Amino acid sequence: MKKVLFNLNIIIDMLAKRNDHASAIKPFDFCVREITQGHVCSLEITTLAFFLTKEK
Numbered sequence: 001m002k003k004v005l006f007n008l009n010i011i012i013d014m015l016a017k018r019n020d021h022a023s024a025i026k027p028f029d030f031c032v033r034e035i036t037q038g039h040v041c042s043l044e045i046t047t048l049a050f051f052l053t054k055e056k
Contacts, residue, residue, distance in 0.1 A: 008044045
């Protein structure tokens with residue numbers, strides 16, 4: 001099984017439904033179907049929380 005490290009921009013594109021967010025969903029779909037194994041850096045979680053609360 002291949003491992004994928006998700007960039008913060010991909011995660012924000014998907015969650016905030018930015019332009020062309022449909023292409024950002026594909027890597028997450030592979031993880032859900034257990035084709036790949038997805039990983040996120042621990043620092044990205046706090047940065048993601050900041051950006052998502054800022055957009056609301």
